[in-house]
Amino acid sequence: MTATPTRSTAGPTPPGKPDIVRPDAVRRKVDAWLKEDDGTDAIALRAAPVWDSDAVIVVGRVRLQVVACPTPLAARAALHDRADDEKLVLLTDLPDAVLGDGLLAHLSRQSVRSVNAWELVRQMFGGVRLDPSLPTDRRWLPAALADHAPVDGWPTPPGTILTRDHALRCLTAELLGIERDQLDASGLLQWTTDAQAQQRFTDRVAADVADGITAYLRDVAGPIAEPVMAAVRAGHGVDVIPIGLLAEVLWPTPAGGTAGGPAGAAASGPAGVEVAVARTRLEPRFGTLRMTPVQAAALHDAADAWVARALDSDDELARQQGLRLVRRAEAIAADIELTSQLAASSLLPAGVTWRLRAFAAAVRAALPPPGAPAAGTVTTAGLGRAEAAFKRLSEHRAADQGRRTTAHMALRLLRWLSRPAGQPPRTLYAALQRQVTVDGWVDRARLDVFAGDVDPEVAEAYQALHRAVDARRARHDEQFAGLLAEATRADAEPGRMLRVEDVLDRVVAPILDAGRQALLLVMDGMGVAAATELAESLSRDGSWIELTQGGGPRAGVLAALPTVTEASRCSLLSGRLAVGGRQTEQTAFERRFTGGRLLHKRSLRAGAGAAIDPEVRAAIDDPTVPVVAAVVNTIDDSLGYGEPGSTVWGQDTVPAVRDLLAVARHRVVVIVSDHGHVVDRGPEAVTLPGGDGQNNRWRPVTSSTGDSAGDRLGDGEIVVTGRRVLLGGGTVVLPWREELRYGPRKAGYHGGATPAEAVIPLLMFTSGDEESVPGWQPAPVASPDWWREPVSSGAPTKAGTGGGRSGTGGRRAGKGGQSAKPVQTEQLFDVPADPQQPPPVAAPPAVTPADADRALIDRLLASERYAQRRNPRTPLDDDRVAALLRVLLAGNGRAGLETLAAQAGVPAHRIQGTVTALRRLLQVEGYPVLTIDADGQTVLLDRTLLVEQFDLGES
Template identity: 30%
Template sequence: MSTRLQVRQRDIDEKIDYLVRKNYRDAVIVLHTDQAWTGPGEYEHPTGDRVAVTEACTPLALRFALTRIPRQDPAVPWNVVLTPLGDADLPADVRDRLHPYHDVQVVDPTRSLLSAFSATSVLPGVIAPADIPATLAFLDTAGGVIIPAPAGRLSADHLSAQVLVSGLGWASSGIEVSGQFGLADVLRWSATSDAAERWTRFLAEVPPAVQETALSWLGRALGAGSAAALRYLRRHGPVSMFAWGLACEVLSVDPTADAEEAAVRQNATIAFKVTTKTGTPTAGELTGWSTAAVSAAGQAPDSAVRTAEQLITAEDQLDAAALLHRSSVCPGGFAARIERLAVALEAATSGATASAYAALDYAKAHREASSTGGSGRNRDIAGAVATLRLRQFLGSAEDPAAVTGTGDGAGLAGWLHLQRTSRSWADLCVNAAWQGQTSSALQQVTRRMAEHARTRLGEGDRAFAAEASVAGASRALAGSALLVEDVLDRIVKPLLVTGKSVNPVLLLVLDGMSTAAANHLLGSVRSTYYGRWHEMATENEDLATALAIYPTVTTKSRASLLSGRPAVGGQDVENRGFAEWYAGATKGLSGAGTATLFHKGDLTGGAETDRTEETVTHAVEDVSGHPLVGAVLNTIDDALDKSDPLDRQWSVGDITHLHVLLQAAARAGRTVVLVSDHGHIVDRGVAGKSSRGGNSARWRHADVDVLERGQVVDGEVVVDGDRVLTDDHRAVLAVDEDLRYTARKAGYHGGLTLAEASIPVIVLSQEPAQLVARTAATLPLVELDDDLRHPDWWELRADFASVTSAAAGVPGASAPAPAKPEPQGTLFDTGVDVASPATTTTVFAGLESNDGFRQRVKEARVIRLDAAGVADVLRTIASHSNRMTKAEVAPLLGVSRIRQGGALTELKRIINVDGVAVFDLDGRDVTLNSELLIQQFGLKRGK
């Protein structure tokens, strides 16, 4: 008689079913078990009759239970008493009360097994009858849910899976063997707090034959790659099983390793075999174990990862500290990879740049690379990425060489364009490279690159200041450059007024937002409102960046922005000027309503005002009463005093009220204009305070003699003109980034660097096609292609080559030889001469006369070249090994930067007949399959 079998409700139902078939309508049965009853004290049988279940552990308790049955009200026909007592323990009077059986009944093990698995049969050889009670008892006490046997037939595989899943607690660890199941799941379980205890119970309570069957099934389920890990599990249990898996990662063979590292790996492999006692693991077994461990690492406790690092480095374990860099999970592995990255970046100073890119990829492949601090990024990786990007920036056509015009302001517009499309991104890279990294070696090389770039950017600032101190100081000399006081007239009014109609616009002034800060913010807008807000720009992007008024401070530049004319003052001046401008812009238009402008106090509310965020939202949604709503958001400007903008990546959530206002504008169908009043520079800890003193951090009155207007004196420039809003229309503005006149703060503005004087102007629309059609006559707009978000040098490429055409793509710029900077050492020397092969008409001969090709070119809308012109573009691409950058191809097609995406898409349509991929886009490159092109149009092969 087995005492370990637990009686289940199904066991009782089967006894009753048997008696019902024998025409019994009631019974009092005693069932033998020493396991506690886990079911209800009373339940309804499928026949509708009630069943009462009672436990009685002693003869006295059994007699008492039987005496209560006649007194049941209402009567229960089926009564079952569970007891550990045997037949010899039952007195005669007790036996007399039982019927139809007068002895203790037992549950058949096989029937109990079937009951446990809701099965009707057991396949041969699944389990020995003698092993059933212990196995079921183990499952009963494990607390897991037993999955019914498929199709009612219990197999050895199903039994094994349930013994492990339910018995070892895999289900509570989220492991489902019927779905995606692998060694990583087992390793994740092995690192849980109760894994060792459950394994001990498994070994102690499950019959050996059942254990072996279960583990054999597990080996088959996980595959050959798990063999070494399972040998470890059999010998040691789950303790440190996950950690040893992580340790296996450093034992893989690396063909690129030097002799010393190879020797360390060989010794560590021997130590692994001796320590784990798993035999000689194959390469596949080590890979399988390590791959699974790495996959499970994201859900493993940190203590297990620390154990793995100790196993790798401890002298009494693997003694393989030299191999720690191979670990993609252990924190020490990331530190080792960063040190290697620092060495590779340093080596790149002599031209070995490919190794630096490879070392960066190696570091980024580590788990720690994605762990972030408060800035939302890993500073080590961010600094290295910024360093390589700055290398590419300094070697590109967008290197800040002098952008000069002819004295009519053409160069001024070019500088603003260059700042917005390239230099502002370089500013971000300098910030990231400047940050303190965890590795002092990495910090040294990134800081040197940042200094190198700052010098070059500083030279650009001086060249810009020389131009802007004259052209930007006088409205008559500004040329085509967009001025801050003209933003309302040139941008907002065309969006607001169409004929005699007034369209709703929301003007958001983000005080102090630089072009660099706008780069981050626009990325956040795209990701936060994916596909909802579309950035619009003019064909040549000449209205995407405005020039601040001088000095570049809030009381002058913001007042001028919101008044639509040069103005000085605070909120009262801005409110009055905004209302007057709106009245003039909508004069004579019916239903124009009024414009309303909100400042910081209006948005936050308080005891002194009842204008809260809800009130502002209501105004934004009131498109008929307030077609034009303006709001000043001060978060960025405030941060220059209170936080560290050097490491700040501005997002929608960072700017107080911005999300709420954009949501309200979306509901109201408003076009949104994001604009600043001036930019800013950040303090890098090296700025010195000038003894001259000043009216603000970056400007002072021109109260000293200056030999020549515009001459730079100690990093300053004198400005003189009607756009200089001082009493005498003169001022001295700081140009060198490290010059300040007041106490140290996190950031500054007021001077004449491009970062301070450039103002981003961003137009956002939910209906770009409708906006383009509506403003075609007054403000021709196109939707800005996402590919143009970053400059061409931004994407990291080991094969990045310098382009010699200085100032390429800058409106109004000529291309003089850039002035040579002072020697800055050899850090990432990018002086590479690129020879462009001459094109020849023998390549693709006859293409321009092909009827099909000519017709497809004729149908083009963006590309204005004829068939011969397009054919020459293809020949040029072919002469460059069939690959060029998009930025190089766009000018060949005669389109502006903003039309680049549409032109390349159109070129694909022209060439790729019937979907054949002759011409394709690959990241920032275009590729051409010359052989397919020849076949496509039936051309002769030229020599």
């Protein structure tokens, strides 16, 4: 059988003059010759007759003299002068015929042997075959593999063939000093953080080799390879990640654009010029490379991901490195004068500043100028711009949570100001409930805005907003004070209104009558604003369920007057109007509830290691104690020299509540206060005469001269008289403006006639049993609609185009993103009908997004797959499913849990479970039709997936 000739694995010898041979190539060729042991003492290698290395080399134990031989005479001389203990290596570019047979007779194989670079490569990788895809037409690779071979040799390929990827991956990893499996975008960026590794690369690698390595990295690491390697070779490799963070700003991507298209162009106008100039200033850091939009987008994505991982790492060193690179990016932005454009960055902290300033500018623009006829109102357009600016701020990943929360509160106040003021309340009860359901939330937001921001531009906007809010709130305060004075003087029956002296009889006693035990927490000084925060804290994890009377809105309680502890708290705990201190309260409470326990501040203190005093715990655990009342002074104490305006009142800031509730799960918990408070207004505060030096927010009706204070009432004061005025002889002067006071300055005050002081919040909670108290049911969402994100179905859309990509909520505009032109239905002149033409067909009525949403929901509920997925044991009511989906679709595929609960009519504590049931219903084969955002509070609906999974026929 004839053997099939094997194909040579070595590449062809390059034509023309041979190259200068490298020392490693000579050593490897000589090593192979010595292993042949052909009995000769000299070998001639075809190469340029140039040798700049050591004249004598040692291969194994053999000494060899290397001689460059440009002529036959030089070759003969080298053979003649060879020492007996040495062998000879001749480097010549002469052909065999020129050397002659006499000289060739002394050489191995009687010829000049070729130094085939690829044959040497094959040997360096263990004698495997060469993949034809190796770039045999490029001379740099074999030489580079020879020059940069590691001491222990190149890793043998996994198979019997040396692939291009294996050879280049080994060489690249060796030159960069990183592991072979890290040759990707992330690994390349990690390498740029090592300045010494970059220096070694630039010092040891020739330009042609660097070009080849860059080309290979482009294949394995993507478009970022060229800018990374260009920056390294230009000496700016350590700035690659910071520059990558700036690429988002330097190569912006407009909405709907792509990095490789028009999106790569800078914005027009002055901002575009600034960005273009900044790019020019940045170019020297990349040598001769001009980065393309595709490369910039890839570099930004990789750098952004790298820094995000570093900042989220548990490794403190990694976090510090991430922060250092972020700071370096901002320093580079300053160097190239790009700082003012950093609002486009979604990661750099400076971007937060610029986005916050943009939001502040939108707030200022939304507010009417001072003194305008419509002062106190906000236009829809102005509110829309502020909503958009806040959305951009919220999308920034480095936004400080505290500053973002303040901005959110400012936006909520803008929404409130955009609503019509409405008719003034006609009764004190209506004014009291307005404080509980609306104005208390305004006060909560107002406190954050009052605390303000460190940036002067933002602070100015917040100050203007606060003034506008104050103007409306002051009108409400004046209305409340007038109704309070009138009702107090008339002393009529309260009707539905709860008074502080009625709480024990009308709230606590029914709990005991139902056979339940109660825990009454008296949060001294807690107003409605603080109560909203505390209630959220208690119900957040679902372990406590809030109850309201009839499942309606929260109720408020009217404090005794003046709104100070000795009058209002004593009346609360006595169950009747009374004035007194701790001992009076104790006696009256225990007389009202036989076996009941009232615990004041001293009684709540525990010894070392115990959160709750053992006697307190025993009283709460004791089934024979029907009601335990505890007075918690945390909020009232902060009014002295604390921070009542900037503290978020919850279980973390009032640990006594957290600890007491931890051991009182078998009791119904009623949380109430004795009065609210107002905070100090700083330079806006006004100190009035007439006080006794101790009472900051009330004064008697007569001055020291006996003149009637009623004749000298200042702006913001009112006289209140009647049976429920327990101090000052039954008649006092109370301020209804928050900035007024009569005594020394403190952090906060109480005693006056504002609803923030006189309206007491009332909360009731139970752990698990929704039927704990007859007539009380699970509470709805308490926040007003302007507190939550807006829900709108937008503008009309063309019939049949209600569908769209995920998150569009069916809002698809006409061509080019514009609304379709309105159909002209009237003509200027009457034109006779053409008998040859068919009668005109009336245009179909426009279909609104709400119509499209309803049609989609109807198809879903009627679909066969939906019927199959319904859980027959615990079905989610179709009406409830429809209500939830309507809210999500109207909100462009997203809605907060509170919004869902409020809009869909789900009790607040059930919304989590309801959403979970809806997810199970809609998640066909695990596809994420409905998900919860990372914030844990936002529900996301993928409309496209919904249509696909239930085959609803929408494109």
